[in-house]
Amino acid sequence: MAQTTADLAHIPAAEAPATEHHVGWWQVFVRFLRRDKVGAAAFVVFGFFVFLAIFGPMITSSSKVTDLTQIYDPPSRDHLLGTDYAGHDIFTQIVRGTRSVMVVGALAAAMSTMVAMTFGALAALLGGRVDSVILLLTDVVLTIPYIVLLGVLATFVKLSSPVFLAFIIAAVAWPTLLRAVRAQVLSLKEREYVEAARVLDLGTSHILFREVLPNMTSYIIINFVIAMTNAIYGQIILYFFGLVPLSGDNWGLMIQLGYTKGAIFFNDSLWYILMPIVAIALLQLSLVMIARSLEEIFNPRLREG
Amino acid sequence: MAAIAQERPATARFGAWGALRGLWSHFLVRRIAKAIFTIYFVSSLIFFMVRLLPGSPVDVYINTLMSQYGYTYDVAADQARSIFSVSADKPLALQYVDYLKNVARGDLGQSVLSPGVPVTEIIFKYLWWTIFSVGLGLLIAFTTGVVCGMIMAYRRNTAIDNIFSVAASLFHSVPSYLFAILVVVFFGVRLDWLPIANMRGSLSSGQQTELSFAFVEDALYHAALPILTYALTGLGAWMLLMKSSTIATLDEDFVTAARARGLTERRIAIRYVGRNAILPLFTQLTVAIGFVVGGAFLVEPIFQYQGIGYTLFKAIQSRDYPLLQGIFLLITISVVVANMVADLLYTRLDPRIRTSGRSD
Numbered sequence: 027m028a029q030t031t032a033d034l035a036h037i038p039a040a041e042a043p044a045t046e047h048h049v050g051w052w053q054v055f056v057r058f059l060r061r062d063k064v065g066a067a068a069f070v071v072f073g074f075f076v077f078l079a080i081f082g083p084m085i086t087s088s089s090k091v092t093d094l095t096q097i098y099d100p101p102s103r104d105h106l107l108g109t110d111y112a113g114h115d116i117f118t119q120i121v122r123g124t125r126s127v128m129v130v131g132a133l134a135a136a137m138s139t140m141v142a143m144t145f146g147a148l149a150a151l152l153g154g155r156v157d158s159v160i161l162l163l164t165d166v167v168l169t170i171p172y173i174v175l176l177g178v179l180a181t182f183v184k185l186s187s188p189v190f191l192a193f194i195i196a197a198v199a200w201p202t203l204l205r206a207v208r209a210q211v212l213s214l215k216e217r218e219y220v221e222a223a224r225v226l227d228l229g230t231s232h233i234l235f236r237e238v239l240p241n242m243t244s245y246i247i248i249n250f251v252i253a254m255t256n257a258i259y260g261q262i263i264l265y266f267f268g269l270v271p272l273s274g275d276n277w278g279l280m281i282q283l284g285y286t287k288g289a290i291f292f293n294d295s296l297w298y299i300l301m302p303i304v305a306i307a308l309l310q311l312s313l314v315m316i317a318r319s320l321e322e323i324f325n326p327r328l329r330e331g
Numbered sequence: 332m333a334a335i336a337q338e339r340p341a342t343a344r345f346g347a348w349g350a351l352r353g354l355w356s357h358f359l360v361r362r363i364a365k366a367i368f369t370i371y372f373v374s375s376l377i378f379f380m381v382r383l384l385p386g387s388p389v390d391v392y393i394n395t396l397m398s399q400y401g402y403t404y405d406v407a408a409d410q411a412r413s414i415f416s417v418s419a420d421k422p423l424a425l426q427y428v429d430y431l432k433n434v435a436r437g438d439l440g441q442s443v444l445s446p447g448v449p450v451t452e453i454i455f456k457y458l459w460w461t462i463f464s465v466g467l468g469l470l471i472a473f474t475t476g477v478v479c480g481m482i483m484a485y486r487r488n489t490a491i492d493n494i495f496s497v498a499a500s501l502f503h504s505v506p507s508y509l510f511a512i513l514v515v516v517f518f519g520v521r522l523d524w525l526p527i528a529n530m531r532g533s534l535s536s537g538q539q540t541e542l543s544f545a546f547v548e549d550a551l552y553h554a555a556l557p558i559l560t561y562a563l564t565g566l567g568a569w570m571l572l573m574k575s576s577t578i579a580t581l582d583e584d585f586v587t588a589a590r591a592r593g594l595t596e597r598r599i600a601i602r603y604v605g606r607n608a609i610l611p612l613f614t615q616l617t618v619a620i621g622f623v624v625g626g627a628f629l630v631e632p633i634f635q636y637q638g639i640g641y642t643l644f645k646a647i648q649s650r651d652y653p654l655l656q657g658i659f660l661l662i663t664i665s666v667v668v669a670n671m672v673a674d675l676l677y678t679r680l681d682p683r684i685r686t687s688g689r690s691d
Contacts, residue, residue, distance in 0.1 A: 169670060171628070303513070
């Protein structure tokens with residue numbers, strides 16, 4: 027943050043005691059996590075899911091053995107989390123499903139963050155007609171209930187690849203983020219270093235990419251994490267509606283199958299329907315807590331003491 | 332508008348009133364224009380999705396008729412026209428104009444699964460149940476949330492505040508559909524406390540739609556679980572919002588002034604703090620309406636509550652495109668109208684909005 031400011035206009039803030047500034051984010055991060063137990067736990071849980079996403083499909087076998095004598099078994103030594111409607115192991119499915127949930131979530135979050143950042147910042151910087159048009163479109167999309175829009179859009183396209191799935195989710199997820207980015211840029215716009223850049227006539231793209239966006243990194247990272255939680259819910263919804271081809275492994279697919287196979291009406295099927303929900307809840311909770319911790323790390327004013 | 336008023340200081344009072352009125356209508360006009368644009372945008376979006384995407388529903392439908400029933404293209408296109416209210420043989424621009432005309436007249440085509448039944452008829456059969464359950468759920472969540480939020484703000488940092496805060500964050504973070512699944516799985520199946528099988532549908536079989544105590548009781552019985560879900564999952568956000576809003580209002584000068592004047596704490600809480608603290612919540616109400624309607628779309632199928640969300644779920648699963656389009660359009664219209672009403676209500680409640688509109 028201090029760099030771009032420093033080489034353009036020598037604002038006192040940039041000359042703050044060097045020692046303060048040379049403490050990298052990483053050190054702040056580690057120091058912070060030592061005090062923030064919840065945040066640390068969230069990072070550990072999230073790290074665990076990342077581990078599952080990367081190595082899960084390697085350490086488990088993809089072959090599903092249908093065993094009709096073991097339908098809806100409770101957890102046992104053979105099946106850590108019990109079995110599903112056809113005697114498949116639930117634990118394996120949870121582990122294997124992690125990757126697609128995380129990949130689609132991250133991809134969709136990246137796409138919507140990108141759109142929101144570019145157009146939100148442009149709207150705020152250019153103002154006038156551009157701002158009005160972008161804001162109008164945002165408002166229109168924001169008015170339509172998210173879930174309905176997602177469901178209806180998805181019926182018209184074949185969601186066969188993860189990229190496409192992420193694209194559809196991102197297509198409905200950008201407006202909230204765009205408004206947040208726009209508001210943030212509007213306030214940054216009034217800062218001295220942006221004004222200095224404008225006086226120096228450095229052009230919109232320079233102001234946007236060299237002055238404004240670098241100063242929003244923390245804000246964008248936090249919003250990315252939040253966007254990811256929404257994207258994960260989004261794909262669960264798509265699976266739940268049966269709009270995604272029912273193949274492969276995914277937690278949403280497990281809920282969908284649980285629902286359509288009548289699992290929520292069978293007493294014994296508790297484990298099958300519950301486990302993906304627990305997995306989703308854990309992942310989402312860790313993401314929300316990470317967002318909260320990051321906010322405190324990046325914004326020292328929120329920290330106490 | 333303001334400039335004209337300034338030029339005529341003689342009629343300042345009248346002019347200012349006129350300017351204000353002009354602004355008010357201006358705001359109203361702008362608001363309505365935006366609402367109409369939104370509806371137009373969604374209708375067009377639907378049209379282009381149906382017509383322009385490769386393998387569009389109309390083409391698929393025509394091809395199916397031709398290959399399975401041996402229809403000629405003309406006959407098939409004719410059939411498609413009555414179902415989708417789109418004529419596949421005309422140029423696209425003309426189709427678009429025709430389509431918009433039909434939408435404006437309220438002709439949304441017919442259901443593919445039950446040909447001959449207009450989409451609007453199906454929609455109006457189910458819509459009321461959703462409005463009833465969603466509206467009641469929202470109302471319960473809003474009022475309870477406002478009361479609890481004020482209690483939290485007044486009893487800051489006490490045990491009750493902490494308990495409420497944790498509960499609010501918890502309810503707020505659980506999506507309504509997961510909550511619904513948990514209710515069914517735990518209370519319905521595992522513990523067997525709720526007769527979920529009996530509670531399905533919007534009315535018991537044999538119950539007539541009439542204005543009687545039995546009817547209202549039956550309707551409430553079937554809607555109880557969806558309403559509970561909307562109320563509980565919505566409650567948390569209102570509590571937290573009202574708490575922070577009340578805390579902010581408590582610091583205002585007029586509250587201090589009211590205290591100095593020796594007004595009773597009860598009067599201050601209701602007429603001074605409450606009335607002002609609730610204002611920002613109305614802007615959130617517009618967001619919440621859309622959110623709950625979206626949620627109904629997932630909650631209703633889980634409880635098998637036969638509202639519009641359930642119907643949409645079925646339409647999506649069976650790819651009944653005309654019905655799906657109709658419901659999508661109708662949900663958009665109802666959310667747009669609800670938003671507009673909430674916005675206008677807000678400007679009535681808080682006159683500051685009307686004057687601040689001048690700046691842009």
